[in-house]
Amino acid sequence: MAMRRNLLLQESQLLERFDRIRVWQQGDRRAVHKPLLVLLMLGRLARGESRARFDEIEDDLRRLLDQFGPASAAASRHNPFWHLRTDGLWALDGPSSIIGRPPAATPTLTEARTLTGSFAPDVLAALLKNSALIAQIAQRIVAGHFPESLQQDVLSAVGLEGTEAGADAASDRARRDPSFRPRVLLAYEYRCCVCRHDLRLDGQVVGLEAAHIRWVQAKGPDIEPNGLALCSLHHKLFDLGVFTVLPGQYMLVVSQHVTGSDEVRARLMGYHGAGIVLPQSRTSYPAAEFLAWHQGEVFKKPQREV
Ligand SMILES: [Zn+2]
Numbered sequence: 001m002a003m004r005r006n007l008l009l010q011e012s013q014l015l016e017r018f019d020r021i022r023v024w025q026q027g028d029r030r031a032v033h034k035p036l037l038v039l040l041m042l043g044r045l046a047r048g049e050s051r052a053r054f055d056e057i058e059d060d061l062r063r064l065l066d067q068f069g070p071a072s073a074a075a076s077r078h079n080p081f082w083h084l085r086t087d088g089l090w091a092l093d094g095p096s097s098i099i100g101r102p103p104a105a106t107p108t109l110t111e112a113r114t115l116t117g118s119f120a121p122d123v124l125a126a127l128l129k130n131s132a133l134i135a136q137i138a139q140r141i142v143a144g145h146f147p148e149s150l151q152q153d154v155l156s157a158v159g160l161e162g163t164e165a166g167a168d169a170a171s172d173r174a175r176r177d178p179s180f181r182p183r184v185l186l187a188y189e190y191r192c193c194v195c196r197h198d199l200r201l202d203g204q205v206v207g208l209e210a211a212h213i214r215w216v217q218a219k220g221p222d223i224e225p226n227g228l229a230l231c232s233l234h235h236k237l238f239d240l241g242v243f244t245v246l247p248g249q250y251m252l253v254v255s256q257h258v259t260g261s262d263e264v265r266a267r268l269m270g271y272h273g274a275g276i277v278l279p280q281s282r283t284s285y286p287a288a289e290f291l292a293w294h295q296g297e298v299f300k301k302p303q304r305e306v
Helices: 002-007 011-022 033-046 054-068 079-087 121-129 132-145 148-157 167-175 180-187 232-239 262-267 288-297
Strands: 051-053 090-093 116-119 208-212 227-231 243-246 251-254
Touching (some): 011 079, 033 054, 033 121, 132 148, 148 232
Antiparallel strands (some): 051 116
16 A cells, blocks of 8 residues: 555645746746646646647647737747656657757757657646546646636636636635725726726726736736726736837837727727826836836737837
Protein backbone atom coordinates (compact mmCIF):
# COMPACT_ATOMS: atom_id res chain seq x y z
CA MET A 1 0.00 0.00 0.00
CA ALA A 2 2.78 2.39 0.95
CA MET A 3 4.38 1.89 -2.43
CA ARG A 4 1.12 2.53 -4.23
CA ARG A 5 0.70 5.83 -2.40
CA ASN A 6 4.16 6.90 -3.47
CA LEU A 7 3.42 6.24 -7.10
CA LEU A 8 0.23 8.25 -7.15
CA LEU A 9 0.53 11.97 -7.43
CA GLN A 10 -1.38 13.48 -4.51
CA GLU A 11 -4.01 16.07 -5.38
CA SER A 12 -2.12 18.81 -3.54
CA GLN A 13 1.08 17.99 -5.43
CA LEU A 14 -0.83 18.09 -8.69
CA LEU A 15 -2.37 21.50 -7.96
CA GLU A 16 1.01 22.80 -6.85
CA ARG A 17 2.54 21.73 -10.14
CA PHE A 18 -0.13 23.53 -12.17
CA ASP A 19 0.22 26.57 -9.91
CA ARG A 20 3.77 27.04 -11.19
CA ILE A 21 2.35 28.38 -14.42
CA ARG A 22 0.06 30.80 -12.63
CA VAL A 23 3.01 32.97 -11.77
CA TRP A 24 3.24 36.17 -13.74
CA GLN A 25 6.66 35.95 -15.21
CA GLN A 26 9.05 38.68 -16.29
CA GLY A 27 7.85 41.23 -13.74
CA ASP A 28 4.95 43.17 -15.20
CA ARG A 29 4.65 41.18 -18.40
CA ARG A 30 1.74 38.86 -18.96
CA ALA A 31 2.77 35.26 -19.56
CA VAL A 32 -0.25 33.86 -21.40
CA HIS A 33 1.27 31.14 -23.56
CA LYS A 34 1.55 28.31 -21.05
CA PRO A 35 -1.83 28.92 -19.37
CA LEU A 36 -3.64 28.97 -22.71
CA LEU A 37 -1.91 25.81 -23.96
CA VAL A 38 -2.70 24.01 -20.69
CA LEU A 39 -6.35 25.13 -20.85
CA LEU A 40 -6.57 23.96 -24.46
CA MET A 41 -5.16 20.55 -23.51
CA LEU A 42 -7.43 20.27 -20.45
CA GLY A 43 -10.41 20.90 -22.73
CA ARG A 44 -9.24 18.18 -25.10
CA LEU A 45 -8.63 15.80 -22.21
CA ALA A 46 -12.19 16.39 -20.99
CA ARG A 47 -13.27 15.13 -24.41
CA GLY A 48 -11.03 12.07 -24.14
CA GLU A 49 -8.02 13.25 -26.14
CA SER A 50 -4.82 13.03 -24.16
CA ARG A 51 -2.16 13.67 -26.84
CA ALA A 52 -1.81 16.17 -29.65
CA ARG A 53 0.61 16.85 -32.43
CA PHE A 54 1.49 20.52 -32.44
CA ASP A 55 0.07 21.05 -35.93
CA GLU A 56 -3.28 19.57 -34.82
CA ILE A 57 -3.79 22.23 -32.17
CA GLU A 58 -1.81 25.04 -33.77
CA ASP A 59 -4.83 26.89 -35.23
CA ASP A 60 -6.78 26.65 -31.97
CA LEU A 61 -3.81 27.92 -29.98
CA ARG A 62 -3.26 30.78 -32.41
CA ARG A 63 -6.90 31.85 -32.09
CA LEU A 64 -6.70 31.75 -28.27
CA LEU A 65 -3.53 33.83 -28.22
CA ASP A 66 -4.96 36.32 -30.72
CA GLN A 67 -8.13 36.75 -28.72
CA PHE A 68 -6.92 36.65 -25.13
CA GLY A 69 -3.21 37.49 -25.37
CA PRO A 70 -1.40 40.74 -25.99
CA ALA A 71 -0.73 41.84 -29.57
CA SER A 72 1.53 39.46 -31.57
CA ALA A 73 1.53 36.77 -28.86
CA ALA A 74 0.56 34.20 -31.49
CA ALA A 75 3.86 34.60 -33.36
CA SER A 76 5.59 32.52 -30.65
CA ARG A 77 2.75 30.03 -30.29
CA HIS A 78 5.07 27.00 -30.45
CA ASN A 79 7.12 28.12 -27.41
CA PRO A 80 4.87 26.76 -24.63
CA PHE A 81 4.63 23.39 -26.40
CA TRP A 82 8.39 23.09 -25.82
CA HIS A 83 8.95 24.98 -22.57
CA LEU A 84 6.09 23.48 -20.58
CA ARG A 85 8.33 20.43 -20.10
CA THR A 86 10.53 22.26 -17.62
CA ASP A 87 7.54 22.73 -15.28
CA GLY A 88 7.13 18.96 -14.82
CA LEU A 89 3.71 19.09 -16.45
CA TRP A 90 4.45 18.04 -19.95
CA ALA A 91 5.99 15.29 -22.04
CA LEU A 92 7.10 15.42 -25.66
CA ASP A 93 7.51 12.80 -28.33
CA GLY A 94 9.18 13.22 -31.70
CA PRO A 95 12.50 13.02 -33.54
CA SER A 96 15.33 12.45 -31.04
CA SER A 97 17.39 15.13 -32.79
CA ILE A 98 14.86 17.67 -31.47
CA ILE A 99 13.66 16.00 -28.25
CA GLY A 100 17.23 15.52 -27.02
CA ARG A 101 18.11 19.20 -27.13
CA PRO A 102 18.72 21.28 -24.01
CA PRO A 103 15.65 23.18 -22.72
CA ALA A 104 16.87 26.56 -24.00
CA ALA A 105 17.15 25.31 -27.60
CA THR A 106 13.57 26.14 -28.61
CA PRO A 107 12.62 24.45 -31.89
CA THR A 108 11.46 26.47 -34.86
CA LEU A 109 7.79 26.54 -35.75
CA THR A 110 8.41 23.98 -38.51
CA GLU A 111 10.29 21.65 -36.14
CA ALA A 112 7.57 22.00 -33.51
CA ARG A 113 5.03 20.66 -36.00
CA THR A 114 6.82 17.27 -35.86
CA LEU A 115 6.35 17.00 -32.08
CA THR A 116 3.55 15.38 -30.10
CA GLY A 117 2.77 16.65 -26.61
CA SER A 118 0.78 15.39 -23.66
CA PHE A 119 0.61 15.93 -19.93
CA ALA A 120 3.43 14.13 -18.09
CA PRO A 121 2.50 10.49 -17.31
CA ASP A 122 1.96 11.01 -13.56
CA VAL A 123 -0.10 14.18 -14.20
CA LEU A 124 -2.17 12.45 -16.84
CA ALA A 125 -2.80 9.43 -14.58
CA ALA A 126 -4.00 11.71 -11.77
CA LEU A 127 -6.32 13.67 -14.10
CA LEU A 128 -7.79 10.51 -15.62
CA LYS A 129 -8.34 9.02 -12.18
CA ASN A 130 -10.31 12.06 -10.98
CA SER A 131 -11.77 13.97 -13.91
CA ALA A 132 -13.32 16.61 -11.60
CA LEU A 133 -9.76 17.89 -11.23
CA ILE A 134 -9.78 19.00 -14.87
CA ALA A 135 -12.47 21.60 -14.19
CA GLN A 136 -10.94 22.58 -10.87
CA ILE A 137 -7.52 23.23 -12.38
CA ALA A 138 -9.02 25.09 -15.35
CA GLN A 139 -10.88 27.40 -12.95
CA ARG A 140 -7.71 28.10 -10.96
CA ILE A 141 -5.83 28.99 -14.12
CA VAL A 142 -8.46 31.37 -15.54
CA ALA A 143 -8.97 33.01 -12.14
CA GLY A 144 -5.22 33.53 -11.85
CA HIS A 145 -4.69 34.98 -15.31
CA PHE A 146 -7.81 36.70 -16.60
CA PRO A 147 -10.23 39.35 -15.32
CA GLU A 148 -13.67 38.22 -14.32
CA SER A 149 -15.23 39.72 -17.46
CA LEU A 150 -13.26 37.25 -19.62
CA GLN A 151 -13.07 34.10 -17.48
CA GLN A 152 -16.18 32.42 -18.90
CA ASP A 153 -15.19 33.39 -22.45
CA VAL A 154 -11.81 31.72 -22.04
CA LEU A 155 -13.37 28.54 -20.63
CA SER A 156 -15.90 28.44 -23.49
CA ALA A 157 -13.16 28.92 -26.06
CA VAL A 158 -11.41 25.73 -24.87
CA GLY A 159 -14.64 23.75 -24.66
CA LEU A 160 -14.92 23.85 -20.88
CA GLU A 161 -18.06 26.00 -20.80
CA GLY A 162 -20.32 25.26 -17.90
CA THR A 163 -17.26 25.15 -15.67
CA GLU A 164 -18.30 27.57 -12.97
CA ALA A 165 -15.69 30.14 -12.02
CA GLY A 166 -15.70 28.52 -8.61
CA ALA A 167 -13.98 28.85 -5.27
CA ASP A 168 -10.89 30.52 -6.67
CA ALA A 169 -12.78 33.25 -8.46
CA ALA A 170 -14.73 33.82 -5.26
CA SER A 171 -11.54 34.11 -3.23
CA ASP A 172 -10.20 36.60 -5.78
CA ARG A 173 -13.30 38.68 -5.29
CA ALA A 174 -12.87 38.43 -1.54
CA ARG A 175 -9.37 39.82 -1.75
CA ARG A 176 -10.63 42.92 -3.52
CA ASP A 177 -11.70 45.96 -1.63
CA PRO A 178 -15.52 46.00 -1.89
CA SER A 179 -15.51 49.80 -1.84
CA PHE A 180 -13.58 49.92 -5.16
CA ARG A 181 -16.73 49.80 -7.30
CA PRO A 182 -18.72 52.51 -5.49
CA ARG A 183 -15.65 54.77 -5.27
CA VAL A 184 -14.91 54.48 -9.00
CA LEU A 185 -18.55 54.92 -10.03
CA LEU A 186 -18.86 58.03 -7.86
CA ALA A 187 -15.60 59.41 -9.26
CA TYR A 188 -17.10 59.14 -12.77
CA GLU A 189 -20.51 60.36 -11.61
CA TYR A 190 -22.20 57.04 -12.41
CA ARG A 191 -21.69 56.99 -16.17
CA CYS A 192 -19.60 55.03 -18.65
CA CYS A 193 -16.48 57.07 -19.39
CA VAL A 194 -16.76 56.07 -23.05
CA CYS A 195 -20.44 56.29 -24.06
CA ARG A 196 -21.90 58.07 -21.00
CA HIS A 197 -24.33 55.18 -20.41
CA ASP A 198 -26.13 55.93 -17.15
CA LEU A 199 -29.36 53.93 -17.36
CA ARG A 200 -31.16 53.72 -14.04
CA LEU A 201 -33.91 51.34 -12.96
CA ASP A 202 -35.89 52.88 -10.09
CA GLY A 203 -32.87 55.03 -9.33
CA GLN A 204 -30.38 52.13 -9.35
CA VAL A 205 -27.70 52.25 -12.03
CA VAL A 206 -27.77 49.17 -14.30
CA GLY A 207 -25.05 47.70 -16.52
CA LEU A 208 -22.32 49.97 -15.20
CA GLU A 209 -19.10 48.47 -13.83
CA ALA A 210 -15.82 49.51 -12.28
CA ALA A 211 -12.99 48.13 -14.42
CA HIS A 212 -9.42 47.69 -13.22
CA ILE A 213 -7.05 49.24 -15.76
CA ARG A 214 -4.18 47.07 -14.52
CA TRP A 215 -5.83 43.73 -13.78
CA VAL A 216 -6.20 42.41 -10.25
CA GLN A 217 -4.49 39.25 -11.56
CA ALA A 218 -1.47 41.44 -12.38
CA LYS A 219 -1.52 43.02 -8.93
CA GLY A 220 -3.43 46.12 -10.02
CA PRO A 221 -4.46 48.04 -6.89
CA ASP A 222 -8.04 48.89 -5.83
CA ILE A 223 -7.60 52.65 -6.12
CA GLU A 224 -9.46 55.19 -8.23
CA PRO A 225 -6.50 55.99 -10.53
CA ASN A 226 -6.53 52.29 -11.49
CA GLY A 227 -10.26 52.32 -12.24
CA LEU A 228 -12.58 53.27 -15.08
CA ALA A 229 -16.37 53.37 -14.93
CA LEU A 230 -17.49 51.41 -17.99
CA CYS A 231 -20.77 49.96 -19.23
CA SER A 232 -20.79 46.15 -19.58
CA LEU A 233 -20.00 46.28 -23.30
CA HIS A 234 -17.13 48.75 -23.05
CA HIS A 235 -15.76 46.89 -19.99
CA LYS A 236 -15.47 43.65 -21.95
CA LEU A 237 -13.98 45.40 -24.99
CA PHE A 238 -11.44 47.17 -22.75
CA ASP A 239 -10.40 43.87 -21.10
CA LEU A 240 -10.05 42.26 -24.53
CA GLY A 241 -7.76 45.09 -25.64
CA VAL A 242 -10.14 46.30 -28.38
CA PHE A 243 -9.41 49.86 -27.26
CA THR A 244 -7.12 51.60 -24.80
CA VAL A 245 -6.77 55.06 -23.29
CA LEU A 246 -3.53 56.91 -24.01
CA PRO A 247 -1.64 57.92 -20.85
CA GLY A 248 -1.60 61.65 -20.15
CA GLN A 249 -3.92 62.54 -23.04
CA TYR A 250 -6.89 60.44 -21.87
CA MET A 251 -7.67 59.81 -25.52
CA LEU A 252 -9.47 56.63 -26.52
CA VAL A 253 -7.88 54.75 -29.41
CA VAL A 254 -9.28 51.66 -31.15
CA SER A 255 -7.26 48.70 -32.42
CA GLN A 256 -6.73 48.20 -36.16
CA HIS A 257 -7.85 44.58 -35.63
CA VAL A 258 -11.46 45.68 -35.06
CA THR A 259 -13.96 45.76 -37.88
CA GLY A 260 -17.73 45.99 -38.01
CA SER A 261 -20.82 47.52 -39.49
CA ASP A 262 -22.56 50.85 -38.85
CA GLU A 263 -23.80 49.58 -35.50
CA VAL A 264 -20.22 48.95 -34.36
CA ARG A 265 -19.23 52.37 -35.65
CA ALA A 266 -21.86 53.92 -33.44
CA ARG A 267 -20.90 51.91 -30.36
CA LEU A 268 -17.14 52.06 -30.65
CA MET A 269 -15.43 53.63 -33.66
CA GLY A 270 -17.28 56.88 -33.09
CA TYR A 271 -15.26 57.34 -29.89
CA HIS A 272 -11.89 56.70 -31.54
CA GLY A 273 -9.65 59.72 -31.09
CA ALA A 274 -12.00 61.34 -28.59
CA GLY A 275 -11.27 62.08 -24.96
CA ILE A 276 -12.91 59.87 -22.31
CA VAL A 277 -15.23 61.41 -19.74
CA LEU A 278 -12.88 62.29 -16.89
CA PRO A 279 -13.56 61.87 -13.16
CA GLN A 280 -14.91 64.85 -11.26
CA SER A 281 -11.72 65.04 -9.17
CA ARG A 282 -8.21 65.27 -10.58
CA THR A 283 -6.92 62.85 -7.90
CA SER A 284 -9.03 60.11 -9.50
CA TYR A 285 -7.73 60.60 -13.05
CA PRO A 286 -6.41 57.34 -14.55
CA ALA A 287 -2.71 57.07 -13.74
CA ALA A 288 -0.19 56.91 -16.58
CA GLU A 289 1.56 53.83 -15.13
CA PHE A 290 -1.63 51.74 -15.22
CA LEU A 291 -2.70 52.98 -18.67
CA ALA A 292 0.80 52.18 -19.96
CA TRP A 293 0.47 48.63 -18.57
CA HIS A 294 -2.86 48.19 -20.35
CA GLN A 295 -1.45 49.56 -23.59
CA GLY A 296 1.56 47.23 -23.45
CA GLU A 297 0.00 44.05 -22.08
CA VAL A 298 -3.65 44.03 -23.18
CA PHE A 299 -4.25 46.40 -26.12
CA LYS A 300 -4.26 44.76 -29.55
CA LYS A 301 -1.67 46.92 -31.26
CA PRO A 302 -1.47 48.75 -33.58
CA GLN A 303 -3.98 51.51 -33.01
CA ARG A 304 -5.99 53.09 -35.82
CA GLU A 305 -4.68 56.37 -37.07
CA VAL A 306 -6.20 59.39 -35.40
ZN1 LIG B 1 -20.13 52.42 -22.56
